[in-house]
Amino acid sequence: MLLEVKDLRSSFFTQSGEVQAVRGVTFELKEGDALGIVGESGSGKSVSNLNILQLNADNSKVKDGEILFEGSDLLKLTRKEIRRIRGKDIAMIFQDPMSSLNPLMTIGKQVGEVIRIHEKGVSAKEVRERVIELLNLVRIPEVEKRYDSYPHEFSGGMRQRVMIAMALALNPKILIADEPTTALDVTVQDQILRLLADLQKKRRMSIIFVTHDLAVVAQLCNRVLVMYAGMVMEEAGIEELFDCPAHPYTIGLFRSMPNPEQNKDERLQSIGGSPPDMLQPPKGCPFAPRCPHVRQICLEEVPPFVEVSEGHRSLCWLQTAEGLIQEDNPFAKEAAHE
Amino acid sequence: MENKWQRVNVDQSLKEKIYTKNRSFASDVWYRFRHKFSALAGLVCILLMSLFAFVGPYFTEHTYDRQNLEHVNLPPFLSVQEIGGESYYVTRGMKLLHISPSGEALKSVAASADDAIGRRMAFEVDGEELILDYGQMPAVLVDSAGNTATKKTVWNATYRLGSDMLGRDIMARLMYGSRISLIVALVATVINMTIGIFYGGISGYIGGMIDMIMMRIVDIISTIPLTLYVILIMVFLESGLFSIIVALSSVYWVTMARVVRGQVFSIKQQEFVYAARTIGSSGWTILTRHLLPNVMGPILVTATMLIPSAIFMEAFLSFIGIGIAPPMASLGTMCNDSIQTLKASPYQLFFPALVICIIMFSFNYVGDGLRDALDPKLKK
Numbered sequence: 001m002l003l004e005v006k007d008l009r010s011s012f013f014t015q016s017g018e019v020q021a022v023r024g025v026t027f028e029l030k031e032g033d034a035l036g037i038v039g040e041s042g043s044g045k046s047v048s049n050l051n052i053l054q055l056n057a058d059n060s061k062v063k064d065g066e067i068l069f070e071g072s073d074l075l076k077l078t079r080k081e082i083r084r085i086r087g088k089d090i091a092m093i094f095q096d097p098m099s100s101l102n103p104l105m106t107i108g109k110q111v112g113e114v115i116r117i118h119e120k121g122v123s124a125k126e127v128r129e130r131v132i133e134l135l136n137l138v139r140i141p142e143v144e145k146r147y148d149s150y151p152h153e154f155s156g157g158m159r160q161r162v163m164i165a166m167a168l169a170l171n172p173k174i175l176i177a178d179e180p181t182t183a184l185d186v187t188v189q190d191q192i193l194r195l196l197a198d199l200q201k202k203r204r205m206s207i208i209f210v211t212h213d214l215a216v217v218a219q220l221c222n223r224v225l226v227m228y229a230g231m232v233m234e235e236a237g238i239e240e241l242f243d244c245p246a247h248p249y250t251i252g253l254f255r256s257m258p259n260p261e262q263n264k265d266e267r268l269q270s271i272g273g274s275p276p277d278m279l280q281p282p283k284g285c286p287f288a289p290r291c292p293h294v295r296q297i298c299l300e301e302v303p304p305f306v307e308v309s310e311g312h313r314s315l316c317w318l319q320t321a322e323g324l325i326q327e328d329n330p331f332a333k334e335a336a337h338e
Numbered sequence: 339m340e341n342k343w344q345r346v347n348v349d350q351s352l353k354e355k356i357y358t359k360n361r362s363f364a365s366d367v368w369y370r371f372r373h374k375f376s377a378l379a380g381l382v383c384i385l386l387m388s389l390f391a392f393v394g395p396y397f398t399e400h401t402y403d404r405q406n407l408e409h410v411n412l413p414p415f416l417s418v419q420e421i422g423g424e425s426y427y428v429t430r431g432m433k434l435l436h437i438s439p440s441g442e443a444l445k446s447v448a449a450s451a452d453d454a455i456g457r458r459m460a461f462e463v464d465g466e467e468l469i470l471d472y473g474q475m476p477a478v479l480v481d482s483a484g485n486t487a488t489k490k491t492v493w494n495a496t497y498r499l500g501s502d503m504l505g506r507d508i509m510a511r512l513m514y515g516s517r518i519s520l521i522v523a524l525v526a527t528v529i530n531m532t533i534g535i536f537y538g539g540i541s542g543y544i545g546g547m548i549d550m551i552m553m554r555i556v557d558i559i560s561t562i563p564l565t566l567y568v569i570l571i572m573v574f575l576e577s578g579l580f581s582i583i584v585a586l587s588s589v590y591w592v593t594m595a596r597v598v599r600g601q602v603f604s605i606k607q608q609e610f611v612y613a614a615r616t617i618g619s620s621g622w623t624i625l626t627r628h629l630l631p632n633v634m635g636p637i638l639v640t641a642t643m644l645i646p647s648a649i650f651m652e653a654f655l656s657f658i659g660i661g662i663a664p665p666m667a668s669l670g671t672m673c674n675d676s677i678q679t680l681k682a683s684p685y686q687l688f689f690p691a692l693v694i695c696i697i698m699f700s701f702n703y704v705g706d707g708l709r710d711a712l713d714p715k716l717k718k
Binding site for chain 1: 363545546608609612613614615617618619620623628631
């Protein structure tokens with residue numbers, strides 16, 4: 001296993017108290033996997049990824065859990081050791097390409113910096129050659145000319161390509177992409193996604209793709225994690241998830257996706273309510289207050305992470321053996337149909 | 339166009355060509371800077387002042403310390419009396435100073451006889467006798483034949499800006515004085531900048547408890563007026579150029595540290611700093627390669643604003659007598675010296691004061707222009 005995250009818990013310590021951003025996240029990443037992490041804002045998807053590389057904000061701390069990268073726990077490494085992994089074994093790209101590049105450094109220098117940091121004693125000429133090769137790889141036009149350009153001379157899509165080039169510079173084993181297409185317009189978004197899919201195949205790299213856009217996940221990923229309020233709600237293969245979502249929250253997400261065939265007069269369904277206050281997370285299922293199928297037990301206890309089918313798990317009381325035999329269970333009905 | 343409906347293949351490179359004008363940040367700043375008159379004028383003044391201070395002394399035979407006691411308190415414009423084809427200037431010591439036709443000060447002649455009751459003085463010049471009648475003011479020269487002298491104003495060719503009470507050339511002293519001012523200002527500012535940048539940068543970048551402690555130290559230093567510190571330090575050190583620089587550099591960095599710390603604090607939240615961390619940059623690399631270059635704008639502005647206050651501080655210290663030691667000239671000591679002869683020779687105060695004003699205004703305007711040029715919000 002390339003990366004295993006086990007029961008990760010991390011919090012922000014703010015003036016109003018402890019915000020429990022991640023509450024027991026567990027997932028695995030195999031070599032060549034493209035894992036999508038979906039969830040709304042504040043669901044802990046970004047935080048859990050920043051924790052992998054120990055890029056915590058000043059006021060945040062990992063409280064518990066293990067992050068095993070090729071068998072060794074990243075949480076136990078010293079600062080110097082984790083720096084050697086950042087950029088080399090695990091690379092990351094961010095949401096906003098507009099602010100992710102240093103405005104006062106040329107593109108070529110910024111991409112070359114990764115190489116210079118991790119490989120001491122590489123000649124300037126070699127760095128330049130490798131950077132040009134990388135920029136060609138991410139399809140930057142007129143690379144020789146653009147090498148000495150500054151970020152402000154680039155469009156958003158171009159900058160995101162530069163970021164990708166930077167992330168790929170040392171052939172990382174894992175690429176964490178934190179909403180890399182959110183800030184881009186749709187045509188550019190599509191270009192970037194195709195580029196990532198293409199590069200992933202070519203380099204047999206694993207990707208963790210954080211997004212709130214299910215359509216994007218469908219295009220790129222083979223496995224999906226649905227997160228809500230710092231917990232994993234559902235984990236499934238991409239087709240499985242779209243065919244038979246096994247959690248009321250996932251179903252809600254699909255309903256709120258616009259469908260071109262839909263009647264225009266009909267309003268888009270949304271999930272009513274808002275996410276829970278993470279200062280005082282509910283003791284039961286975090287989605288219970290908004291869930292259309294809520295039962296008494298949902299408010300009292302956190303459900304177990306049950307396996308619905310092979311490789312498909314769901315955090316819902318209605319999916320448990322006891323829950324499935326209850327009346328009025330949408331998941332039970334489905335089972336009955338089949 | 340033979341067939342305008344023929345299908346064509348567009349060049350692939352054209353598809354993704356980037357159509358932007360290439361203008362770097364620096365050229366952008368320079369563009370905005372030179373379109374502001376006051377800033378440009380200030381810059382020109384600074385350049386001229388530096389030429390005056392650093393190259394000027396090679397073009398004058400005077401030095402800051404050579405005295406000629408025959409030529410004390412000569413104003414830049416001499417009102418001479420012409421008689422018998424020769425010009426004479428009556429000094430304040432009631433001597434006759436021979437002035438050449440081009441305005442150079444030559445030898446002076448002491449009175450051979452003084453009739454205090456008749457208010458007349460006799461001078462022997464080249465065997466001829468000249469009578470100075472000081473019964474009327476201003477005094478008039480009369481020769482033995484009874485002709486009175488004609489009055490004329492000539493520009494002092496030996497001392498273009500006059501001489502001081504010890505017979506030293508004011509222009510030469512101004513050159514050396516402004517040289518000291520500029521050296522003090524630049525060296526002190528560079529040292530302040532270095533200390534301030536790293537102190538503030540480290541404090542802002544690390545944050546938390548260390549930032550708290552470092553900033554409280556700054557607060558403590560700045561509770562007492564900085565001027566007082568400098569004076570106290572100067573009392574302990576021997577007066578001189580080096581001591582002034584030490585005194586100024588040990589205190590004035592607090593302003594710079596605060597500015598840098600604030601800037602670093604806001605910039606370190608930006609994504610490119612996170613991005614730098616994700617590729618494994620160390621804290622030091624991030625600080626020196628990513629953060630500090632991005633706060634260079636406010637740093638430069640603060641530095642140019644620091645220069646005039648350093649100049650003023652140096653002049654002030656020298657003025658109250660604990661700065662530059664005589665006979666070395668400084669704008670402050672020159673002002674101080676001139677106080678004693680202020681009523682009779684106001685020009686001795688006027689010129690050093692003017693130079694201080696020019697330097698201070700220039701640096702202030704340049705700093706102002708830089709701030710406007712570096713602030714992208716004011717971009718039109």
